[in-house]
Amino acid sequence: MSSNTISQPTSATEPGGFEADRSADSLGGAVRAYFARVRGGDLGALPAILGIVALGLLFVVLRPETFLTPRNMANLADQAAPIIILAMGLVFILLLGDIDLSAGVVSGVCAAVMAKLLADAGAPWYVAVLAAVVTGAAIGLFTGSLVGLIGIPSFVVTLALFLGWQGVTLRLIGQGGTVPVRDEVISAISDRNVPVTLGWILALVVIALYALLQMNRWRMQKAKGLAHQPLAVVLLRIAVIAVVVVLVTAVLSVDRAPAPGVVLAGIPYAIPLVVVLLLLLTFVLGRTSFGRHIYAVGGNAEAARRAGINVTKIKVSVFVISSTLAAISGIVAAARLGSVAPGSGGGNTLLYAVGAAVIGGTSLFGGRGRVRDAVLGGLVVAIIANGLGLLGTEAYLNFIITGGVLLLAASVDALARRRAAATGH
Amino acid sequence: MSVPQPEDGTPILELRGVDKSFGANQVLHGVDLKVYPGKVTALVGDNGAGKSTLIKSIAGIHPIDGGQVLFDGNPVDISGPRDSARLGIEVVYQDLALADNLDVVQNMFLGRERKNGLLLDEISMEQAARDTLAKLSVRTLKSVRQLVSSLSGGQRQTVAIAKAVLWESKVVILDEPTAALGVAQTRQVLDLVRRLADTGHAVVFISHNMVDVFEVADRVAALYLGRMAADIPISQVNRSQVIELITAGRSGDIGIAPAQAAAVEV
Numbered sequence A: 001m002s003s004n005t006i007s008q009p010t011s012a013t014e015p016g017g018f019e020a021d022r023s024a025d026s027l028g029g030a031v032r033a034y035f036a037r038v039r040g041g042d043l044g045a046l047p048a049i050l051g052i053v054a055l056g057l058l059f060v061v062l063r064p065e066t067f068l069t070p071r072n073m074a075n076l077a078d079q080a081a082p083i084i085i086l087a088m089g090l091v092f093i094l095l096l097g098d099i100d101l102s103a104g105v106v107s108g109v110c111a112a113v114m115a116k117l118l119a120d121a122g123a124p125w126y127v128a129v130l131a132a133v134v135t136g137a138a139i140g141l142f143t144g145s146l147v148g149l150i151g152i153p154s155f156v157v158t159l160a161l162f163l164g165w166q167g168v169t170l171r172l173i174g175q176g177g178t179v180p181v182r183d184e185v186i187s188a189i190s191d192r193n194v195p196v197t198l199g200w201i202l203a204l205v206v207i208a209l210y211a212l213l214q215m216n217r218w219r220m221q222k223a224k225g226l227a228h229q230p231l232a233v234v235l236l237r238i239a240v241i242a243v244v245v246v247l248v249t250a251v252l253s254v255d256r257a258p259a260p261g262v263v264l265a266g267i268p269y270a271i272p273l274v275v276v277l278l279l280l281l282t283f284v285l286g287r288t289s290f291g292r293h294i295y296a297v298g299g300n301a302e303a304a305r306r307a308g309i310n311v312t313k314i315k316v317s318v319f320v321i322s323s324t325l326a327a328i329s330g331i332v333a334a335a336r337l338g339s340v341a342p343g344s345g346g347g348n349t350l351l352y353a354v355g356a357a358v359i360g361g362t363s364l365f366g367g368r369g370r371v372r373d374a375v376l377g378g379l380v381v382a383i384i385a386n387g388l389g390l391l392g393t394e395a396y397l398n399f400i401i402t403g404g405v406l407l408l409a410a411s412v413d414a415l416a417r418r419r420a421a422a423t424g425h
Numbered sequence B: 001m002s003v004p005q006p007e008d009g010t011p012i013l014e015l016r017g018v019d020k021s022f023g024a025n026q027v028l029h030g031v032d033l034k035v036y037p038g039k040v041t042a043l044v045g046d047n048g049a050g051k052s053t054l055i056k057s058i059a060g061i062h063p064i065d066g067g068q069v070l071f072d073g074n075p076v077d078i079s080g081p082r083d084s085a086r087l088g089i090e091v092v093y094q095d096l097a098l099a100d101n102l103d104v105v106q107n108m109f110l111g112r113e114r115k116n117g118l119l120l121d122e123i124s125m126e127q128a129a130r131d132t133l134a135k136l137s138v139r140t141l142k143s144v145r146q147l148v149s150s151l152s153g154g155q156r157q158t159v160a161i162a163k164a165v166l167w168e169s170k171v172v173i174l175d176e177p178t179a180a181l182g183v184a185q186t187r188q189v190l191d192l193v194r195r196l197a198d199t200g201h202a203v204v205f206i207s208h209n210m211v212d213v214f215e216v217a218d219r220v221a222a223l224y225l226g227r228m229a230a231d232i233p234i235s236q237v238n239r240s241q242v243i244e245l246i247t248a249g250r251s252g253d254i255g256i257a258p259a260q261a262a263a264v265e266v
């Protein structure tokens, strides 16, 4: 038995092992690896992108003169923003394999807090917004403690809170009442736009930054002999992002005023808000140890515990993050509707958000999901809602179709999981 | 094969009279154990004898109810996984504690990620993981960025062991590392176990396979119904004696005193 093997200055670049890490330079290999992953059940963003394209085509055909207009696209962005933001919070919860059935009504409570402060107390917008966000965080702390410290299944805790918080909103607003939200700054989220020139500058900055970060990482990995993707894949990804950003900016920079004489153009402020949250939360999940620990707890809580990770702390923080995002979502929704009602955040709000996360590719079984899933899935959900609105379908059909889409996405998730188990991916 | 030697030096890890109960069920009764650097100690015992419980106690997963743990001769208080890790005790669990949804590098550094300020230092983690695997002569992994869910049983075992070695650990404890493996993969893991000891680690190796035990171990510690029947150099016993220690708690004049053994059985 050789006793000196361990002290030999072996280098990983020597032959033997890790061949996939060194031969990853061909595009063909990357494409094959991608299809192997898809066959293995890891569909990634594929269903959501296909969904956006297919639904887009469907509504273009059914409503050629209204669906693809700049006006409707701006409206779509406004419609999607609160769904996406709520879904971002749910991605964190779902990553742990938990659920938050109260996320929708929490957004309602927080919006009610903001609206009451604005309307009744005459508070400035920043005080009202801060109060709503702090309310959200506190609610998350409460929910998270019940789940993480006491150990009640999140399904039960949030089912109870789903009812409880609706009661609180009703008490705050009053039966049959609505509280208007007329503050200029808050309404601006939905009815004001980034000036066209500034919009273009921001778009180019986003593209340049993305390209720079991607290229930098690729160069670094290659230089240090680490696992990396082929250059062609990195470039392709940058190109796709650039095209999407330019297209969206271009469409939204067209004058969409309903009457001649006034000019209405530019990116609605909701979009930069969503982009900032996307970047921030993606950074947290992907680049910090906190994010890594969230994945670990969702993948194998016992392994995480044995690795010295404080599982309870992770659970509680995730609920705080999710409820805080719910508060932001509630603010955006209130800005869009111009008021808060006792039913705000109820109805299909939660279903839309859970649907968005799952359609985007986040697993209901924990451990798999990304923040961008909320954006892609949220767009799918918003396109359905928007398109059905243009078609003038009756409300009952709208419910049935959206419920059906969530079931479909959940089936894809469950089948992907079975497939993954079968193929060992 | 390593030459069995008389007990020498101080044990790096020593247990004295360790008790552990789960509710009314006392699983460990006054267990003594000595673990020496550069030696493989085989921990044997029947199913349910308390082997896994013992090592989880050492790791701080199940804090002990009574008795003492000494590390390098000094009494230590291990109340959580971080405490044992800080001392340099690494455990490869029977139910492998790896997260399937993370890749090899991420698993090896789980809970102890290297950071650059706020950012994870992926580059240095990947390099260190790769170097450790290479030093252990692990040649079967396609990529260190492969998800653990896509690895075979032997590969997982290798990753779990490499994870333990990554940390400059002094004591490496392996709970049935070969139980689920085929012939070739068992061979690899046994070689790895021997290499760990030869590089100065104190290794505790749990196994039900006497061939494996006699191949790699320098010492053998036999647990019988939660009591330590013997903790001796393996040269002092043969295979049938070890089996007697496992099944009856004593063999000839080694093991639990007859009266005590009888008392245990009722």
Ligand SMILES: Nc1ncnc2c1ncn2[C@@H]1O[C@H](COP(=O)(O)OP(=O)(O)OP(=O)(O)O)[C@@H](O)[C@H]1O
Pocket (backbone or CB within 6 Å): B022, B025, B027, B045, B046, B047, B048, B049, B050, B051, B052, B053, B054, B094
């Ligand atoms: N977390 C726990 N809670 C309650 N009882 C436990 C727990 N873990 C182990 N036990 C009990 O402790 C006893 C010893 O179990 P342990 O897993 O330590 O045995 P083992 O020697 O590792 O057996 P095997 O060879 O089958 O792995 C068993 O009776 C088991 O039921």
Ligand SMILES: [Mg+2]
Pocket (backbone or CB within 6 Å): B051, B052, B053, B094, B175
């Ligand atoms: Mg065991």
